[in-house]
Amino acid sequence: MDVREKGGTRRVALTEAMEERLLQETKSLVIFLQVALRNGKIYGLSNEAFLQPMARFQGILYSLLPLEGAISLREAEGYLFVNERRLRFDLEGFLSYTRLVEELRRRKIGEVTFQEEVSGEELHQFVSLLTLDERAERPWELMQKGLLQRGVTHVSVEAPVSIRFSSAKEGGKGRELARYVFLKGIGQVRKVLNQTAAAERIDIKGSKRVVQSLVDLILGEDLFILGLTSIKNYDDYTANHSVNVSILSLALGSRLGYSKLDLYRLGMAAFFHDIGKVRIPEELINKPAALNQEEFKVVSLHPYYGVLPLMRLKGFSDIVLRAMIASFEHHLNYDLSGYPPLSQRRRLTLFSRIIRIADSFDAMTTARVYRPIPLLPDQALAIMMDEAGRAYDPVLLKLFVNTIGIYPRGTLVRFDTGEVGIVVNVSPLPEYIHLPQVELVRDSKGNPIEGEVVDLAREGERRRIVRSVFPRELGINIVEYLWRR
Ligand SMILES: [Fe+2]
Ligand SMILES: [Fe+2]
Incomplete structure (x- = not known):
């Protein structure tokens, strides 16, 4: 099998049939995690109703880890991604899917990562922490702290993407x-x-x-x-x-x-x-x-x-x-x-x-x-x-x-302030498509500047786009720009 390194995780080149099977397994992983979580809360962590789905979850995870290197569950904009696969559920799994998304959202957890070396005990500690009801200000941080306190080093949690992405230069x-x-x-x-x-x-x-x-x-x-x-x-x-x-x-x-x-x-x-x-x-x-x-x-x-x-x-x-x-x-x-x-x-x-x-x-x-x-x-x-x-x-x-978006990514736009920027992100919500995120490249006097990203959809943001601009008009080389960032 062809093994490629990709984004720090291991991906094995898969045939279509294998890819489809992997997707099914990934869906089952989510379902069993959700069922274990729900039953753990209701019946306690020593009840069969918890132990059985927990064992299934663990089994699937262990079968996927050697193929993927690490498994990340990520919630973004109401979607669930497992590594880079976006999961789409049929009616059967849909409830588990939405419940898990809600659970992660409630706890402001953007991402959970299971490392290849994760032990059964670490998984047990992770799920047991999730069954505790925490309503603190930054629950994902509490959760991360709790994991470390319990000696769990191969499961980690992170903040939601919207909190992490303060600059378009990340990633x-x-x-x-x-x-x-x-x-x-x-x-x-x-x-x-x-x-x-x-x-x-x-x-x-x-x-x-x-x-x-x-x-x-x-x-x-x-x-x-x-x-x-x-x-x-x-x-x-x-x-x-x-x-x-x-x-x-x-x-x-x-x-x-x-x-x-x-x-x-x-x-x-x-x-x-x-x-x-x-x-x-x-x-x-x-x-x-x-x-x-x-x-x-x-x-x-x-x-x-x-x-x-x-x-x-x-x-x-x-x-x-x-x-x-x-x-x-x-x-x-x-x-x-x-x-x-x-x-x-x-x-x-x-x-x-x-x-x-x-x-x-x-x-x-x-x-x-x-x-x-x-x-x-x-x-x-x-x-x-x-x-x-x-x-x-x-x-x-x-x-x-x-x-x-009306101003797609890579478009140069001029603001009513005279500043010029390049569109780096477009909102997935139709009501905001005319309000992208723009990285400023020229100040109001036309001097080159670097770095600041303005989010036109953010409350209190006064800048308005006047029109889009040809890169050539301003002597800006878009290719160089997209390649540098
Ligand atoms: Fe064509
Ligand atoms: Fe054509």
């Missing part, structure tokens, strides 16, 4: 990983495009690994990876664009509540959506003027050309089939106009409708030879909203705006 490790995956993704698309052009076998395995990492990053709580989509590489447009479209599609899919497996399928489809472009002559793709009718006809064949290399792949899987459909449909509009023309009316797949939105947004906000000045993200979104119901699925488009 460096996750950002390193995001940058790495982003670059690796571009390299991988380039490789796949070259293979397609040479009619060689496409490296599906390598692509799967990249997309799996993208899914992991999107399911994490720091969506720094979304900010990287503001990087537009003029020279390697299709490769950069394909990675951006994958990230943006995944963000929307995640917002739709897709399972990890479905996100992976969606990510793969987005990753390959434009491979048909390799068969279009470079001079047409980069023509500095509008295409004439004949030329447009040629370019509009790329969705169809994309289907062919995928069809040739060995082992015609569900993933490949979905990627083929997405390639074919990604320039079709919601009202079925667009290209390639359809001989029969049908409903576009949800994947295609998602990719259509991510694709347009990324294309509109990227400079091209024929359009040297791209649209600012908020301008692009406004134009797209005008096309809702015709070009784009209106519900999905609305959700897309709620997901990336």
Whole structure:
């Protein structure tokens, strides 16, 4: 098995089936912990009703620890994450899930980590501490103290994320990983495009690994990876664009509540959506003027050309089939106009409708030879909203705006104070999407400054965004900026 070091915890490269099983195990882990906790409170810690689920919890934990290195349960915005997996429960487990989330919230515990060496006695002490009713000011700190007093060193608790994240500069490790995956993704698309052009076998395995990492990053709580989509590489447009479209599609899919497996399928489809472009002559793709009718006809064949290399792949899987459909449909509009023309009316797949939105947004906000000045993200979104119901699925488009925000991460904004900043975070709550967190980069006189992050949603914050700004207008190199932080 391929063992990678990732963010300090060990991850073993898993097959889809193993990943699915692991997810089930993780859910059971949460359920048994919650049942043990509840029964411990009611019947006491020597009752079978407590001991049995406790033993199950312990057993599952011990089976997962060698695979993962450490297990962290983290509550953020009402969601429960186990390591970087966001758990989604069916009706059966839902009650346990919400109760555990509530329990952690009540105690202001953001994260519980079990180290690989944790003993049964330490687990017992941890759960027994959780059964005590504590209503002190900072219960997570009390809990941590209590653990140490009882000699528990392989279970630790931490504050909720909102308390910990005082600065956008934290979480460096996750950002390193995001940058790495982003670059690796571009390299991988380039490789796949070259293979397609040479009619060689496409490296599906390598692509799967990249997309799996993208899914992991999107399911994490720091969506720094979304900010990287503001990087537009003029020279390697299709490769950069394909990675951006994958990230943006995944963000929307995640917002739709897709399972990890479905996100992976969606990510793969987005990753390959434009491979048909390799068969279009470079001079047409980069023509500095509008295409004439004949030329447009040629370019509009790329969705169809994309289907062919995928069809040739060995082992015609569900993933490949979905990627083929997405390639074919990604320039079709919601009202079925667009290209390639359809001989029969049908409903576009949800994947295609998602990719259509991510694709347009990324294309509109990227400079091209024929359009040297791209649209600012908020301008692009406004134009797209005008096309809702015709070009784009209106519900999905609305959700897309709620997901990336009116001023997406990586956008430069000017305040009414004259200060300029870069958007580093967007609220997950729709009522706050126009009020992101912004890191100031210029003071009111235009002098470069560093560091302060203002949260526009915070009470008493007076600054208001006047408009978004082109980085070039101010001589700011966004790429350098996103790479430095
Ligand atoms: Fe395309
Ligand atoms: Fe595209």
